[in-house]
Amino acid sequence: MAAAPSPRTTSSVPIQLGDRSYDILIASGLLQDPHAWAGMAASTQAIIVTNTTVGPLYAARLAQSLKSRHATVHIVSLPDGEAHKTWLVLNGIFDALLENACDRKTVLYALGGGVVGDMTGFAAASYMRGVPFVQVPTTLLAQVDSSVGGKTAINHPLGKNMIGAFYQPLRVVCDLDTLDTLPAREFSAGLAEVIKYGPIFDMAFFDWLEANMDGLLARDKALVAHAVRRSCEIKAQVVGQDEREAGLRAILNFGHTFGHAIEAGMGYGAWLHGEAVGCGMVMAIRLSMRLGLVDAVFVDRVTALIRRAGLPAVGPALGASRYLELMRVDKKAEAGEIRFVVIDSPGRAVVRGAPDALVGEVIDESCRA
Amino acid sequence: MAAAPSPRTTSSVPIQLGDRSYDILIASGLLQDPHAWAGMAASTQAIIVTNTTVGPLYAARLAQSLKSRHATVHIVSLPDGEAHKTWLVLNGIFDALLENACDRKTVLYALGGGVVGDMTGFAAASYMRGVPFVQVPTTLLAQVDSSVGGKTAINHPLGKNMIGAFYQPLRVVCDLDTLDTLPAREFSAGLAEVIKYGPIFDMAFFDWLEANMDGLLARDKALVAHAVRRSCEIKAQVVGQDEREAGLRAILNFGHTFGHAIEAGMGYGAWLHGEAVGCGMVMAIRLSMRLGLVDAVFVDRVTALIRRAGLPAVGPALGASRYLELMRVDKKAEAGEIRFVVIDSPGRAVVRGAPDALVGEVIDESCRA
Incomplete structure (x- = not known):
């Protein structure tokens, strides 16, 4: 209990929202740690939603880690970037869910940055009027801000984040190791939201x-x-x-x-x-x-x-x-x-x-x- | 209190859902009755969402009735029918909201049957992550079933009502006079949901x-x-x-x-x-x-x-x-x-x-x- 904090020790930050409460887990190595998923409802099917940049790096590791919890784990890869936070791309998630006959208990895992998290969250909020989802943010910005708090959305040509929902995840799992592959420019972008909390x-x-x-x-x-x-x-x-x-x-x-x-x-x-x-x-x-x-x-x-x-x-x-x-x-x-x-x-x-x-x-x- | 019920006497059926509770008002002549809207938050802008069949019959009457509550009342008319319960048509509502710079307090009024109610409700649930809306059902089916209870959705080519939200209206206003213009086939369709409650x-x-x-x-x-x-x-x-x-x-x-x-x-x-x-x-x-x-x-x-x-x-x-x-x-x-x-x-x-x-x-x- 008195041990000095280390990145290997999992920090757990609770978000208290009544029956929508959940924890943010923060540590190195969480992606391959079965304890990261303990206590959540299991289901037959799961879908990892990721993008073409993050998927090749981490999707297989996450899928492996989830095998004990779900008989089938599908992977849906979206094009990378804010420009793709559109209905058209969102609809690709719905297509995958329906083509695989995913039911109301199917769990969606958002593996990526803010765009992946926002879109996966809105897909989870809307598919069959709501299925469970887990945030697995892989950028600093997503870990310190966008994956936490339940804001989900897509953009409209006339405005950013104009179409969306407040919809809380089951859990947020921040594996600090995923930041190792983050380009410097994106790391700096994440620091903006960190600095914000000061003033x-x-x-x-x-x-x-x-x-x-x-x-x-x-x-x-x-x-x-x-x-x-x-x-x-x-x-x-x-x-x-x-x-x-x-x-x-x-x-x-x-x-x-x-x-x-x-x-x-x-x-x-x-x-x-x-x-x-x-x-x-x-x-x-x-x-x-x-x-x-x-x-x-x-x-x-x-x-x-x-x-x-x-x-x-x-x-x-x-x-x-x-x-x-x-x-x-x-x-x-x-x-x-x-x-x-x-x-x-x-x-x-x-x-x-x-x-x-x-x-x-x-x-x-x-x-x- | 002991008066015999008449269609002119407004019945009020409460839906008890904690801070999302609301009333269903049922009577003839409610569309032009200012009391039907009493007690709801006023706002600068409102949008009546209707369809090409119902709009010409009742939209002007509703807009007139709402003038004391909203400085500007826009009317958006959707194509009529279940085949149009699609993202493309839904997006037309978002276009209208954004083109008119509608803010978070804008109230959406769903004037029509189940399709209009489902789409308007989902638009209200999703626009800026949620704006208020009122159900004004004009078909028997919508009055006895679809406008009540907060289920909203659009169809996906692979399944009906697959994309939507649970999102409660501020109120449901059932004007029985609007049933006068309902075709016999649609009146019978509404009776199906009435009969359902028996067994x-x-x-x-x-x-x-x-x-x-x-x-x-x-x-x-x-x-x-x-x-x-x-x-x-x-x-x-x-x-x-x-x-x-x-x-x-x-x-x-x-x-x-x-x-x-x-x-x-x-x-x-x-x-x-x-x-x-x-x-x-x-x-x-x-x-x-x-x-x-x-x-x-x-x-x-x-x-x-x-x-x-x-x-x-x-x-x-x-x-x-x-x-x-x-x-x-x-x-x-x-x-x-x-x-x-x-x-x-x-x-x-x-x-x-x-x-x-x-x-x-x-x-x-x-x-x-």
């Missing part, structure tokens, strides 16, 4: 990130294990209080209103989601300063850490009016008013509106002409 | 239906009001105990396993859903007899009432093996075993399997060669 919730964690950013970028397993665990703890605490984003949960979208505009404006996939969020956080923290909530020292500190993580701090020059147009269809907008997550004071976020002119100035100063 | 739950109601079938077919408003109210009461009682069909709720699928095979085998839309259910109930009651649960007198009694309602009691000759193949992908099937709702004793239903050979004999004797 909105926990400045002590932000201090720790500043002290350990070099080690994290070198993928020191113990440091990565701590970053994933602490991120999941914060997300669990927020989601446990507000599953369906009636209030508090919206703070997790810090940087996302600007970020979604960058993603949509550049075409899905041109910027990674985490890159857009990183740059979006720079804009959101500047907006917070212009609203008189934080000072320039804090803005510089957040911006510096985002840059150190290898993330872009300068936005694409789409023009302020295009940004505003794209942000008006954000899900947080109400009756045409854009809602921004801003930092009220370091470690505390609030959601509020802001005058278009002020937002435009922030965009102009944050984008390279 | 599975309430033989006193079945007796009443036998005594009043002529008056119902003549659309006597007081009789129709009673049939709708009693059907909704029974459905409310069953759904209140088992919202997500973990057990009891499955009895509402009496006749539906055979019926879905007829619908799929003939191509969606060739048989109306209620016609397929009527014929499916004849098969299911015969199966119940072959399983030794009910006697021939009861089989004849149920079959006779189904015929009197103007419903087909003889199935299409698809061949027993085709029926079995289609039924194996039914949502109630588990690991390839087909689950049938059978009558255990008059007024009581159970879900169980049956040998293929026995089922095949029932199909053969129930279909015209």
